[in-house]
Amino acid sequence: MKRSLFMLLIVAVCAGFSSAAAAADVSSTVLIEEPAVWDGRVVTFTGEAVGEAMVRGDEVWLHLNDDAYAGGSIASGALPQGYNSGLAVVVDAEDARVVTVFGDYRHQGDVVEVSGVFNAACPEHGGDMDVHATGIRVVREGAVLDHAPGTSSFVLLGIAFAAAVTAVGAYLIRRPRD
Amino acid sequence: MMLRPTLEDHKVVGFYTGRIIIGVGALMVLPLSTSLLFAEWKTAIDFATGLLACLAAGFGLQALCLTHQELRRRHGLVIVSTSWVLATVLGAIPFYLSGYFGSYLDAIFDVMSGLTTTGLFLLQDLDHVPNGLNMWRFVLTFAGGQGIIVIALTALFKGVGGGIYHLYSGEGKEDRLLPNVIQTARTIWVVSLGWLLAGTAALTVSALALGQEPVRALLHGLWVFMGAFSTGGFAPQSYNTMWYHSLVFEILCVIIFVAGSLNFAVHWAVWTGSRAELRRNVELRSFAVTLGIFSLITAIGLARSGLYTDALPFVRKTLYLVLSGHTTTGFGTIYARSLVTQWGPLPMLGIIGAMIIGASSCSTAGGIKGIRVAIISKSFLQDVRRALSPESSVITSRYHHVKDRMLADDTVRTVLMITIAFLTMHAIITVAGVMAGYPVLEAGFDGVSAASNTGLSCGLTAPSMPDFLKVVYVLAMWLGRMEFLAVFALFGWIWSVVRGR
Structure with missing residues (x-):
């Protein structure tokens, strides 16, 4: 019995250590609001890759947004739900090749998980x-977005066209002729 | 006694406002063309709708208000104000139709922010916007920097009487580069377009070197130039200029936004060979002194926080943010909330001070302006000298601003009046922010940023902020850009319609 309790205690202590050593899964909002708390710690961060990968020699700058649009942008039909929010991540250039689709008007970017050291004010x-990423993986592949104008767009265009033609016509009729 | 405007007076205001609105509509050709070029069909339809609405309003007003009466002084300022209101309301059409705004008020907020070169924004999901929509943001801010009236004067006006100077000066520009106002307006565009070509080329090459694709590098180069030279502060991505992570790119931005914050008369003097103007101009001297003071305050605060342990990041971040605030640009290389969570109160106060002063008169910048700070300082020193001199002595003071000038009591009175108006507005907008439930420092930071047309934010400005505060910010941006006179002239006009004789 004593031996079983001793083993249980060892398992519990080991489990505690391993969870403390594991990377904490945090959002950009938490990191920006509490930078001093997280500075220098290993974090896991997941977000949509937007824009492009900017290559600088052996490393690449990625921008990962973990906001409401990571699952679907306004361009894909989502409603406005606030500003974008995300973090800049430095990754090894070779490792960053796994990211192939970057979010913009035409694309929903790859959702990427990175783990690495968070720097509140990186001297380097x-x-x-x-975040200086040591691990990177794509957790959801990006997609091409389709944008077809709706009927209401054409109706409004028609109304504006009619108003403009009427106004220009009225002006041309009334203006003085030299 | 206020004279009630006649029907003919209203017609003059309506006719010329209509003409200026056509000019604003013509600006939409640029985002419309961009949308077509990138096959963004829905965005193209939105801009075509906006353009046609401007043409309908512009030609409609001209047809309704056709008049032979000459444009006079009393009309000029009212036309400027009315044009800005209409341009803002109509310019918001494509924004609102895009679906990237929570309400029409939010769209109006962004147009006013663009035209006044403020740079605060309520557009949501910026990182997924079409190129056409982004182009409109930067066209607004670039055009607003030069002045929508300047644009109209450049292209749409010919010989319309003495009131034309009041159209020009109503936008907060008083210095004439040339005797003729229309030639002055065209010269402003020549100067700006010269900078546009050089600045865009430099930023594009830099962006290419930083790893952007050629088309994106060109667009970012053009847009960041427009945001910088107009001291606007809009940027193509939600990360603002932190997106680029590059010292060279930041230096280019600083060169461009400092150039944009200089008086157009100084640009013209340098272009025409008077380089000594850069050394002698009292406004630039004033800017150098206040820049030193506010950089020191910010640096002391940051040094205390111990945030930047190395010298280069410390100097780089401090100077970039203070210069961005002082030139009322609004570019940032830190997260908005980092001002609160990392920089702290003293650096925020340093930047608030820089934003309140602002940069040069007759430039794209906002704020009280360096010339007024210089005149108040000289007047104060003159009074001290008078107090210390024998009663019979005559004490005069001179300053150099494009040419040598005597310090006149009338000038000092006008300068003090506008300075007090600015300070009162900053106080009111801060109180409005506190009333909305925000901490006083944050309310002061974003409020001053709006009223001085800067655009830096510590996170208060957001789509979720109360509507009444959005309206207060819109009014403050407008008042700050017009330097009060044109807006008060419009209110006076409305008052005289009701109570005049």
Whole structure:
């Protein structure tokens, strides 16, 4: 019995240590609001890759947004739900090749999970807040978005066209002729 | 006694407002063309609708208000104000139709922010907007920087009487580069377009080197130039200029937004060979002194926080943010909330001070302006000298601003009046923010930023902020850009319609 309790205690202590050593899963909002708490710690961060990968020698800058649009942008038909929010991540150039689709008007970007060290003011990168990623994986692939104008767009265009033609016509009729 | 405007007076205001609105509509050709070029069909339809609405309003007003009466002084300022109101309401059409705004008020907020070169925005999901929509943001801010009246004067006006100067000056520009106002307006565009070509080329090459694709590099180069030179502060991505993570790119931005914050008369003097103007101009001297003071305050605060342990990031971040605030640009290389969570109160106060002063008169910048700070300082020193001199002595003071000038009591009175108006507005907008439930420092920071047409934010400005505060910010941006006179002239006009004889 004593031996079983001792083993249980060891297992519990080991489990505690392993969870403390594991990367904490955090959002950009938490990191920006509490930078001092997380500075220098290993974090796991998941967000949609937007824009482009900016290659600088052996490393790449990625921008990962973990906002409401990571699951679907306004361009894909979602309603406005606030500003974008995300973090800049520095990744090894080779590792970053797994990211192939970047979010913009025409694309919903790959959703990427990175783990690495969070820097509240990285001295290596001009004081920027960043994550130096040591691991990166795509958790959801991006997609091409389709944008077909709706009927209401054409109706409004028609109304504006009629109003403009009427106004220009009225002006041309009334203006003085030299 | 206020004279009630006659029907003919209203017609003059309506006719010229209509003409200016056509000019604003013509600006939509640029985002419309961009949308067509990138096959963004829905966005193209939105801009075509906006353009046609401007043509309908512009030609409709001209048809309704056709008049032979000459444009006079009393009309000029009212036309400027009315044009800005209509341009804002009509310019918001494509924004609202895009679906990226929570309400029409939010769309109006962004148009006013663009035209006044403020840079605060309520557009949501910026990182997924079409190129056409982004182009409209930057066209608004670039055009607003030069002045929508300047645009109209450049292209749409010919010989319309003495009131034309009041159209020009109503937008907060008083210095004539040339005797003729229309030539002055065209010269402003020549200067700006010269900078546009050089600045866009430099930023595009830099963006290419930073890893952007050629088309995106060109668009970002053009847009960041427009945001910088107009001291606007809009940026193509939600990360603002932190997106680029590059010292070279930041230096280019600083060069461009400092150039944009200089008086157009100084640009013209340098272009025409008077380089000594850069050394002698009292406004630039004033800017150098206040820049030093506010940089020091910010640096002391940041040094205390111990945030930046190395010298280069410390100097880089401090100077970029203070210069961005002082030139009323609004570019940032830190997250908005980092001002509160990392920088703290003293650096925020340093930047607030820089934003209140602002940059040069007759430039794209906002704020009280360096010339007024210089005149108040000189007047104060003159009074001290008078107090210390024998009663019979005559004490005069001179300053150099494009040419040598005597410090006149009338000038000092006008300068003090506008300065007090600015300070009162900053106080009122801060109180409005506190009334809405925000901490006083944050309310002061974003409020001053709006009223000085800067655009830096510590996170208060957001689509979720109360509507009444959005309206207060819109009014403050407008008052700040017009430097009160044209807006008060419109209120006076409305008052005289009701109570005049």
